[in-house]
Amino acid sequence: MMAENAYLDEWKTAIGKDTGALYLAIVEAVARSIRKGALQEGEKLPPQRIIAARLGTNLSTVTRAMAEAQKRGLLDATIGRGTFVRINAGDGSWRQTEASVIDLTMNSPPLPREPSLQTMIQGEIAAIFRHQDAQSLMSYRVTGGTQQDRQLGAQWLAPMLGRRRASDVLIVPGAQVALSAIMSSLLRPGEAVITDRLTYPGMRSLAAQFGYVLLGVEQDSEGMIPEALDALCARHRPRVLYCTPTLQNPTTATWSLARREAVLAIARRHQVQIVEDDPYSLLLKAPPPALAMLDPARVIYVATLSKVLSPGLRTAYIVLPGADVTRRIMSGVRAICQAKAGILDALVSRWIETGLAQQCLRSIRDELVQRHNILRQIMGERLPESGPSPHVWLSLPEWWSSADFVAFARRQGLALVPSSVFTVSGDPPAGVRLALGSAPDLEQLRDSLVNLRSVLEYRPAAGFSDIV
Known part of the structure; x- marks a missing residue:
């Protein structure tokens, strides 16, 4: 040999x-x-x-x-x-x-090291089929989840919401389905939705598909500015406010308790329904209270497992403020997707019940802390402080526009997301979003960030453009 x-x-x-x-x-x-x-x-x-x-x-x-x-x-x-x-x-x-491309665009959590996700899935699927009827698992399911599944969902969300009834919770196949069902139940084409000036691209896609008008609120380092929100509500009289108060995508801004109470007061004064998108709170060991906990009657709450466990689980939760709204949103869910796959429902519920989901969450949280440590070592003070989010926002030097930087980085083998993807109003700012969870391991992330730093420090010749 x-x-x-x-x-x-x-x-x-x-x-x-x-x-x-x-x-x-x-x-x-x-x-x-x-x-x-x-x-x-x-x-x-x-x-x-x-x-x-x-x-x-x-x-x-x-x-x-x-x-x-x-x-x-x-x-x-x-x-x-x-x-x-x-x-x-x-x-x-x-x-x-050409250089091979390192993808820093896909905003998903890293795979947990221990326990192995593959081992968990293999073992738990076998256990599920040993204890449950195959015909039931593989047939059409009740829209919104069974009573037991919804109870376990309420248990999973308790760190942000406190105690909620199982009847308040709907289980749907992904946050985009949840948002589509909610918005289509609340709004007609042509009506306005208030959101951050830089917002989740899925909301921009949804607005384009259904014909809603997005109105962007100016942001500071903490997030949506209350005075700007108040002025926009007074001018346009919107019915719905969409926001991500914790680790916002793409900026990672997190509202203080005072900021949360200020936004809720403005929403009450202008009779605005809040849709709170909360994909990331469970990545924090002590997450702040959700808006839906501070004012349950005003807020429709959405959380997903895609950003804290795995996108492959296709599980999101909608927590609703009352029976009338629940019926309307349930009809929207039924019209869009009918129900979730039974085998995924059973897998998620079993993980929550046995504690495997919490174990997996802790592993992902620890992995993201390590990734943020590497980020700090390489990028220094270029980045704002944030919790262990799977994404970060990188502001660019004055000589770079977002579009030119992304185009130049692509030539060096780095795929990034430009600010135009997130911009609702005004000119796209000079910044990019980095997805830290897409690198397979810490070594590859380190290599990617070292490469990124060299691209960031490069000064292009005057007139550089990727447009020909």
Whole structure:
């Protein structure tokens, strides 16, 4: 084995001398072995765990290196067969003409390290089918969830809402379904919704689809400015206010208790219904009280598992202020999606009941704290203070516009979200949103942020534009 895979010793020597990213050093070592003929076309590489052991590195680094080598045309990999040197890999055609893209756009939580999400799903699905009837799990479900599922949902949301009745809670397949059902039940096309000047892109999409008019309120470091909100309400007499008071997307602004009470007072004075979108509060160990806890009669509350556990669970909760509104929103949910998948309902409820959901949440929270620590080490004081959110807002130097910065970063292999995606009114500010949860591991996040810092510090020539 040692003689056959002698090139691995050369790889170890080469990567020990390389001062750049370790996974890229492995890719270059693969390329050199192919050019020298130490690796032949069609030759099978050892398993990645063996490569990692021989190189003295971790498996995730080798996995990333092999994936990058495939992108460059050096290797082919097939599940069940292994990894092979690609035919014609040695003729020079493997050389990239563009940098591979590191995606910092997808705003989702990182996978928990312990417990393993895959292990959790496999074990719990088997347990569910052992204890529940398959026909019931795979048939049409009651809209809004069963009484037991709704009770467990109320239990899950208690840190933000306090005690709520199960009858106040509806369970739907995702926050976008929840918002669509709510808005279509409250508004007619052409009517106005007040929101932050920089707001969740899903709300912009929803408004475009249903024909609502979005009115953006100016923001400060804490979020929506009460005086600006009061003036906008007096001028336009809107029926609905949409907001994210905790770790707002994209800015991560979090309202103080005084700010929450001020906004609620304005909403009461102008008879405005509040729709509170709260995807992130459970990422905080001590989340602030939701608006729906401070004024249950005024606020329709939406929370999702997509940002605190996994988007794949397709579970969101709507908490409603009364029976009449509940009936209207229930009709909206039924018209849009009928009901959630029974197997996902059963999985989520079992996780909450057994404590696995809380365990998974703690793991994700700890992982995000580590990611924010890396962010601080690399980006320094460029970023405002925020809790362990899966996203952060990066204000740009005066020489960059958001559009130009995103275009230039793309050329360097970084995918970012420009401010125009979030802007409701006025010119898009010079800033971008970074998604910290999309990197598979801490090492890849660190590499991404080091690259980002170099792009941020670069001063383009006068007149730079990506438009031709």
